[in-house]
Amino acid sequence: MKDESKWQTRWPERISYGLSDAADNLVFQMMTTYLLFFYTDVYGLGAGAAAILFIVARVADVVESLIIGLMIDRTHSKYGKSRPFFLWYALPYAIFAILTFVTPDFSATGKLIWAYITYLGLGFLYTAVNSPITSILPTMTRNSRELTLLGVIRQFCGSSVQIIVAVFTLPLVALFGGGNQRQGFFWTIVVFSIISLILILNTFVHVRERFTDHEIAHQPLRKVVKMLRQNRPWIVISIVIFLFWLVTAIKNQTTIYYFKYTLHASGLVPLANSFTLSSLLGVLLIMRLTHHLSKKQTMQLGIIVELVGQLLLSGGVYLNLLPLLFAGILVNSVGNGIVVGLVSIMIADTVRYGMTMGIQAEGVLASTDDFGVNMGLGLGGLITAGLFDLAGYVPNHAQNAATLGMINLNYVWLPLVIYLLMLATLHFYNEEKMLLEING
Structure with a gap:
């Protein structure tokens, strides 16, 4: 399949x-960065109960990712399959984003049931509006x-x-709550949810699906599964996505605990997140880097930059040097931008590769993005909350030495190991062979 010389979008x-991704991230980033803290320190759930909730939710989301992918591939609509x-x-x-941050005055059991209902519902609906962002991409244009x-x-x-959510959520909570964090979190998520709704509907109005091969667009599941087994680039990038979100969840959720309980300076969290x-x-570097390097080489470079930044952060933690820690966050984030910016692009390539096998299953193939997000966030939440619970974490109190050690493990050492695993996994991504098939 030759690239089209003419660009189709404006x-x-x-x-x-x-803006569709901006819309989802208004809620998603608040959920990944602050929901564990909200559950333990504001809503009053135990860290162990929150850990179990996170893993149950993520197991459900893994199934839901595949279900939404299949729903997309089986959708027959005048608007297309994903749109x-x-x-x-x-x-x-x-609506469910708002309900997740509502704090009804229930018993301990009632609170937990409410958290399960709202969080599980939000997880399904997040997948329903996020998977189409990835699946629609290869149908918008054929120009690489x-x-x-x-x-x-x-x-x-x-x-x-x-970044906006990471930096401004806590100040907005303080502004809207006036010292009442329950009220502050509620009105913050109301504002974010309304903006998110408008932006998602705007995406529906303006985007178009142009390239769907109807002869291969709705294949039986057995044929899709056979194609998935043969689509090695898709398998590799799926594992990399999972590892990326695993390390992201662990670091994001631990940040507020590190600054609150280790440095005793929770007010520095917005400053740290600003880096x-x-x-x-x-x-922004992706367009220039991919002009000279392959996408695989560009992503490998991004992971190496993440590693360097994490090493700087580690030095800042153990030498107690805030400037070095902030420098580590800054460098690490450059690498994060390169890696995550390539994800949907490389998944689009695996969709086009699947089409060379006679299967257009952008829904199922794109579901690997949300699959990796959900698995990574679920396991990351389980690791963070579970280790804290085992160490004897007590909300809003000075922490024991074991808990402080667990905070450092999550914030420093686990990310270093996971970045190395990402680099090793990406080695098996055979981009050259895939592109030969697509363009041949």
Whole structure:
């Protein structure tokens, strides 16, 4: 399949496509960064109960990712296969986001049941509005450079919002709550959810699916499964995505605990998170880097940059040097931007590779993104909350030595190991063979 010389999209569509990820991240980043803290220190759930909730939710989300992927591949609509999901699920997603941060005055059991209902519901609806962002990409254009541009725009918008949420959530909670964190978290998520709803609907209005081969677009599941087994690049990138979100969950959720209980300076969390602004530089570098390097080589470079940043952060932690720690966050975030910015682009390549085998299953193949997100976040939440619980974590009290040691394990050492695993896994991504088949 030859690349089209003419670019099919225009800037209103490109920006609207990118804003879909911004919309999802308004809620998603608040959930990944602050929900564990909200459950333990605001809502009053035990760390052990929160750990079990996270793993149950992520197991459910793994199944839901595959279900949504199959639903996309079996959708027959005048709007296409992926696009209608933005219309159907935007409002329910916004409603459940708000309900997740509602704090009814129930008994301990009632609170836990409420958390399960709202969090599990939010997980399903997040998948329903997020999977189509990845699955629709290879149908928007057949131009490889344009696919890369669209992926970069998407990640730039998504990363920008991640940074906005990371930096401004706690100040907004303080502003809206006036000292009442329950009220502050509620009104913050209300604002984020309304904006998210508007942006998702805007995406539905402006994006288009142009390239669907109807002869191979709705194949039986047995044929899709056979193609998946043969699609080695898809398997490799799926593992890398899982590892990326695993390390992201562990680091993001531990940050507030490190600053609150180790440094006794929780007010520095917004400042520390502000250094993740550098991830935007990583995203913007993708277009230039991929002009000289393959996508695989570019992602490998991004992981190496993440490793260097994590080593600097480690030095800042153990030498008790805040400037060095902040420098580590900054460098690490550049690498994060490169890696995560390439994810949807490389998945789009695996979709096109599947088409050379006679199967267009963008829904199932794209579900690996949310599959990896959900598995990574679930296991990351389980590791963080579970280790804290084993160490004897007590909310809003001075922590024992074991808990402080677990905080350092999560914030410093586990990320170093996971970055090395990502680098080793990506070695098996055979990009050259795949592109020969796509373009041959």
